[in-house]
Amino acid sequence: MHEISIKITINGKTYEKNIKPNLLLIDFLRDEIGLTGSHIGCDTSQCGACMVLHNDSGIKACSILVAQLNDKKITTIEHLQKNDVLHPMQEAFRNNHGLQCGFCTPGMIISAISLVKENNNPNEEEIRKYLEGNLCRCTGYQNIVKSIEEGANKMRELGDI
Ligand code: FES
Numbered sequence: 001m002h003e004i005s006i007k008i009t010i011n012g013k014t015y016e017k018n019i020k021p022n023l024l025l026i027d028f029l030r031d032e033i034g035l036t037g038s039h040i041g042c043d044t045s046q047c048g049a050c051m052v053l054h055n056d057s058g059i060k061a062c063s064i065l066v067a068q069l070n071d072k073k074i075t076t077i078e079h080l081q082k083n084d085v086l087h088p089m090q091e092a093f094r095n096n097h098g099l100q101c102g103f104c105t106p107g108m109i110i111s112a113i114s115l116v117k118e119n120n121n122p123n124e125e126e127i128r129k130y131l132e133g134n135l136c137r138c139t140g141y142q143n144i145v146k147s148i149e150e151g152a153n154k155m156r157e158l159g160d161i
């Protein structure tokens with residue numbers, strides 16, 4: 001298969017590379033540039049463990065080709081912490097025990113931020129509906145919802161919306 005050249009900015013760093021046209025973003029992140037924080041939990045675009053941010057919106061990195069993201073900017077879970085300070089949504093998950101094994105957590109946090117960027121004061125029902133694309137096998141979701149409520153409040157206070 002012929003390779004194509006792409007330019008993509010991930011977490012503020014620009015990569016110019018030749019890639020196979022069918023390379024998925026999740027494989028690029030994990031295998032080509034060593035960002036393994038985004039997980040692969042399914043092969044059916046259902047679990048949301050692979051989510052990353054594109055223009056403040058969560059996208060499933062297992063369902064998009066790198067070739068579709070030429071000249072685009074992506075943010076992964078690795079880039080949310082700044083100067084050793086957790087993102088308020090990460091802090092809220094920690095405070096509210098919003099995780100157990102942690103496998104789904106990167107995707108949950110990315111989705112939560114994406115939600116708050118769309119709706120800065122989501123109620124419980126809106127949070128649960130937004131999480132339909134994120135599966136957790138451990139927590140029962142209660143503490144995830146509490147985490148997102150707290151994270152949304154903090155993001156609003158900080159003007160990070
Ligand atoms: S790995 Fe992308 S949705 Fe499951």
Ligand code: FES
Binds near residue numbers: 098100102137138
């Ligand atoms: S915390 Fe284990 S899958 Fe969600």
